[in-house]
Amino acid sequence: MSPFPSSAPRADAWRHLRVTTEDGIATVTLARPEKLNALTFGAYADLRDLLAQLSRERSVRALVLAGEGRGFCSGGDVDEIIGATLSMDTAQLLDFNRMTGQVVRAIRECPFPVIAAVHGVAAGAGAVLALASDFRVADPSARFAFLFTKVGLSGGDMGAAYLLPRVVGLGHATRLLMLGEAVRAPEAERIGLISELTDEGHANTRAAELARRLADGPALALAQTKALLTAELDMPLAASVELDASTQALLMKGEDYAEFHAAFTEKRPPKWQGR
Numbered sequence: 001m002s003p004f005p006s007s008a009p010r011a012d013a014w015r016h017l018r019v020t021t022e023d024g025i026a027t028v029t030l031a032r033p034e035k036l037n038a039l040t041f042g043a044y045a046d047l048r049d050l051l052a053q054l055s056r057e058r059s060v061r062a063l064v065l066a067g068e069g070r071g072f073c074s075g076g077d078v079d080e081i082i083g084a085t086l087s088m089d090t091a092q093l094l095d096f097n098r099m100t101g102q103v104v105r106a107i108r109e110c111p112f113p114v115i116a117a118v119h120g121v122a123a124g125a126g127a128v129l130a131l132a133s134d135f136r137v138a139d140p141s142a143r144f145a146f147l148f149t150k151v152g153l154s155g156g157d158m159g160a161a162y163l164l165p166r167v168v169g170l171g172h173a174t175r176l177l178m179l180g181e182a183v184r185a186p187e188a189e190r191i192g193l194i195s196e197l198t199d200e201g202h203a204n205t206r207a208a209e210l211a212r213r214l215a216d217g218p219a220l221a222l223a224q225t226k227a228l229l230t231a232e233l234d235m236p237l238a239a240s241v242e243l244d245a246s247t248q249a250l251l252m253k254g255e256d257y258a259e260f261h262a263a264f265t266e267k268r269p270p271k272w273q274g275r
Contacts, residue, residue, distance in 0.1 A: 116207075
């Protein structure tokens with residue numbers, strides 16, 4: 001994402017999310033616990049714009065995405081989204097579906113790692129938000145359900161048909177997207193959908209610890225690693241190794257690379273600057 005600002009003012013408050021930042025870590029909480037954090041049009045738009053703003057400012061080095069209450073996110077609100085879309089025309093529906101995809105792109109393209117802290121249900125769009133994150137830290141109560149076919153829509157919503165086979169393989173992705181059945185934490189860990197399974201009730205704590213570790217690391221190197229993981233999914237090998245070579249050559253001119261050598265020589269931990 002571009003670091004160059006437009007004329008639009010910076011937002012300090014987000015109506016549909018609870019956002020805190022501290023020492024390079026942003027915590028974004030879906031905070032509609034009475035609705036299992038069901039998403040609204042405003043929540044999607046806030047996520048899209050927040051990620052763009054944080055990407056421009058380059059002050060955040062890791063982000064934790066969490067849900068308040070009994071679950072992570074139950075997907076799109078049945079009344080406020082599903083009910084509302086029934087009266088929309090095709091152009092409006094296309095605008096809405098493009099916006100949901102923009103949120104997933106923003107998660108994949110922001111220059112910092114995103115960690116989903118999952119407990120309870122992660123269903124529909126909530127499952128895709130977790131899927132798009134770089135890490136999924138979950139406790140034993142977590143269950144993932146890609147419910148789109150159960151409401152009469154394609155299972156390939158918000159990039160799920162692109163991302164899920166690359167995370168769990170085509171066979172598992174076909175089953176999850178076509179049947180829409182819930183996958184509980186033990187199976188999700190077995191098929192690779194969960195990055196780390198924690199003790200009961202510890203997903204948020206462990207996600208915060210992982211965010212701290214990442215935020216304390218070489219930010220530019222991590223950003224470029226994330227960018228390459230996304231960009232090279234569809235590249236032939238020759239293009240991938242050329243992109244790797246160009247990226248490494250640029251990073252070798254960075255301050256962090258020289259700092260590693262100095263720290264190694266002086267037998268001390270490196271002081272990463274993200275430059």
